[in-house]
Amino acid sequence: MLLKNKIAVITGCNRGIGRAILEVFAENGSDIFACVRTQSEEFTEFVKELTLRTGVTIQPIYVDIKNEAEVRAAVSLIVSSKKKLDILVNNAGIGSGGLFQMTSQENMKESFEVNFFAQIRFSQALSRYMIRFREGAIINIGSTAGLIGNAGTISYGSAKAALMYATKVMSTELGPANIRVNAIAPGITKTKMFDQMDERERAKQIGQMALKRPAEAREIANVALFLGSDLSTFLSGQVIRVDGGMTT
Numbered sequence: 294m295l296l297k298n299k300i301a302v303i304t305g306c307n308r309g310i311g312r313a314i315l316e317v318f319a320e321n322g323s324d325i326f327a328c329v330r331t332q333s334e335e336f337t338e339f340v341k342e343l344t345l346r347t348g349v350t351i352q353p354i355y356v357d358i359k360n361e362a363e364v365r366a367a368v369s370l371i372v373s374s375k376k377k378l379d380i381l382v383n384n385a386g387i388g389s390g391g392l393f394q395m396t397s398q399e400n401m402k403e404s405f406e407v408n409f410f411a412q413i414r415f416s417q418a419l420s421r422y423m424i425r426f427r428e429g430a431i432i433n434i435g436s437t438a439g440l441i442g443n444a445g446t447i448s449y450g451s452a453k454a455a456l457m458y459a460t461k462v463m464s465t466e467l468g469p470a471n472i473r474v475n476a477i478a479p480g481i482t483k484t485k486m487f488d489q490m491d492e493r494e495r496a497k498q499i500g501q502m503a504l505k506r507p508a509e510a511r512e513i514a515n516v517a518l519f520l521g522s523d524l525s526t527f528l529s530g531q532v533i534r535v536d537g538g539m540t541t
Contacts, residue, residue: 503538
């Protein structure tokens with residue numbers, strides 16, 4: 294129960310790494326504002342089952358993080374609870390692939406809007422609230438795509454690289470308020486994005502891993518658990534690669 298009596302906001306909880314983080318945080322005692330873009334019966338049932346199993350409080354918030362008005366409404370709802378916010382996990386994002394010369398400006402703009410600008414917008418609003426309590430942790434979900442520079446990742450990798458750079462700036466500026474900011478850079482992970490990858494590129498990257506397999510989403514979530522817990526109270530401004538030992 295590493296997060297007992299803590300409150301977290303997690304974006305992109307509907308599937309993949311975000312859903313795994315939601316589940317792991319709940320299993321470790323955190324009450325959660327679970328942000329998803331659209332409402333679905335399947336997600337509602339998942340939250341109901343998870344709540345009954347863990348005994349925590351999970352409040353779904355339906356917000357399109359590209360929509361500034363919806364973000365303001367979501368932040369207002371969270372702040373109006375008057376509860377101490379301990380953890381913010383910026384996980385929501387979209388995948389994007391294509392060779393540099395074939396990538397449109399519209400594709401680049403959409404990737405940056407969702408994978409970078411929206412994350413910064415959410416963090417700016419909620420960090421102002423977290424500062425009141427002089428304590429907290431912000432966890433940005435980056436990607437090894439933003440560190441390595443593989444072909445076909447100009448939009449996605451560039452946006453994630455920007456988010457991971459911002460992590461270091463945020464840690465410097467929020468550190469005096471005792472708010473820690475770190476990023477996780479997952480390697481290939483079994484999510485919907487994994488299924489959409491080119492098979493040859495996927496096999497190539499797995500071949501470059503010491504462990505020779507993709508990550509399970511819960512393996513990424515466990516690192517987020519560590520960063521959100523009191524086990525990491527002197528860790529800030531770091532980008533932690535969780536990539537199975539990639540050699541590049």
